[in-house]
Amino acid sequence: MSDKPITIYDIAQNVNASPATVSRVLSNSEYPVSAKLSQKIKAVAKEMGYTPNMLGRQLKKNNTMSIGVIIPSISNPFYADVVLGIEEIARSNGYQVLLCNSHQNPDLEAEYLQTLLEKQVKGIILSSISRKKGWLAGYLAKGLNIISIDQKIDNRHVYQIEFDYRKGSALACRHLIEQGHKKIAFISAALDRPTRLNLYRGYQDALREAGLTPLKKEWIQLSKACENLNYDSAFEFNNGKQLTRNLLKMKDLPTAIITCNDLTAAGVINELNEQGLHVPGEVSVVGFDNIELSQMLTPALTTVDLPKYEMGRLACSKLMALLNGDDTNQKEVMLQPILIARNSVARLE
Amino acid sequence: MSDKPITIYDIAQNVNASPATVSRVLSNSEYPVSAKLSQKIKAVAKEMGYTPNMLGRQLKKNNTMSIGVIIPSISNPFYADVVLGIEEIARSNGYQVLLCNSHQNPDLEAEYLQTLLEKQVKGIILSSISRKKGWLAGYLAKGLNIISIDQKIDNRHVYQIEFDYRKGSALACRHLIEQGHKKIAFISAALDRPTRLNLYRGYQDALREAGLTPLKKEWIQLSKACENLNYDSAFEFNNGKQLTRNLLKMKDLPTAIITCNDLTAAGVINELNEQGLHVPGEVSVVGFDNIELSQMLTPALTTVDLPKYEMGRLACSKLMALLNGDDTNQKEVMLQPILIARNSVARLE
């Protein structure tokens, strides 16, 4: 703030060397520089409190060593996990991560993408909530390196890391069936995304397998599509509560409930308790995602684990591979869920 | 990737104008440019798929319009809230936020600070976990704009936004006393930070006020100082469980427990339940922080709310003020906690 920032020219002058030499020393170049000079330059740089200006370097080298990540919400522990995985890999490759929250807003998402590109990131990892088709086409044509996670993007040039939601919810539903349940409700946010639709499909798959279909229509409770822009955990939670309230108006109640995520399951359990219904004694509940919350609930939540951290690691590894030019041609990887049986499901006789 | 990126020179050539004019149009400069030319330049820019290179602009203008934020962990919902507040203010002022997780690691913290400065951020918002005194002195001397949040930094030149932890835990403890409790335990992570120490002091304050001090030593359960570097919510949760287990070995049990945060309280309640103790029937529990989890627990957690979002907003507003030169001389602001009474505390007769 006070005075002009120090540059390599200042240092060069101070040690009677050329800026080139100073640059070579301070940027850890391979280029040979005599030991004494090197020492001296380093010493003086430290003494003068030199801080390199990366803008200069990056502009010159045309390489920012950074990648962008756009996710709907960092408040969602699900994404927090994914981001941790991304950062680990990025860091170990010397890359920096620029993180953006789209807040479930497609316009913000697009704006952030643009901003990141202007900042010259080398690639993007994106969990897109945009429903607009083909909005990425222009960028892709220009050679943008992009990895899509969780939410599928319908463009066959995009690398995708997905979870097998369909298999996951089938797993959950089958577990319930094995425990003797036949009346299984489905509580979820609106099926306005492929991931959620697949959740529904998996549920139906398991039901069909067991000859339990069709089920009462009222046992499928979905919230309205309008996604809250001030999205937070409480939103999902309250959703679970509200839909449970609706469900409990039926005369014929289910013995078990499948939910679209753990946060919703938490709401379901909470409402059930408030209405005097014991979990799992009277109603069993299974969650989805296996976020840390699920172990903290009472009863501990039976849920489906998604390898979130692994997704982050994979996405970033893939991106690193792309940037290094070792492009394998596998465009899609599908991560498998596993069932985590805890205490929110009762065995029915 | 494919071809060379497009610059204003390419556009200039294409429309038969000078780069200067193109720059003026595309950077929304005040400078007058004829309407037709302006139109044409914009059209061609879009057509050619031009993406401005901010490195060039920022280097020239010596202004990145970005600030850095360093927090211990984005997985902690507490900080997620703070960050949301920061981002809101930053965005509305046209600033970008560069977010870094120090993972409770002082070395990483220092490294990120350096990286951010090399990226030419205009200021830093920091929740420091470093115990080293004076490590910021050098930066401050060079005029670094820095706001410290939550954790206090012992340098009177640093702007600080804090919570009144001491008053907060006194609030919690007094609430318990008002409900008739006299045997009140304290379960917390190690008191190795001023914030946690203040928590303890507030607890003692309230006890003393009520003539309840000194209390049995065994009712104060603290975990070891070694902070897990793979810090996550489960760590706090398990801490709560472990310390509760220790506490329950006593013959004379407390009727209420105060905790250092909601995550720990969740662990306490969970362990209590597992040991067959009803909350709040047999033991009352109060949390701290009021993260969203606290409403989701059964029973809903009585806790102390900290205005986290507000802290983020304030910190960023302060930084913006500094950057604009409207430096008020108020260096410290202390945010006040409030008690949120829910269902985890019973009235004792």
Add this chain to the structure above:
DNA sequence: ATGAAAGCGCTAACAG
């Protein structure tokens, strides 16, 4: 209203 040219801080040929 438009353009020529210098230069932000740094690196990388190229020359010595």
Add this chain to the structure above:
DNA sequence: CTGTTAGCGCTTTCAT
């Protein structure tokens, strides 16, 4: 081993 120099993409005097 060291230095000179051009220029990354952009903005901004200063001319015209």
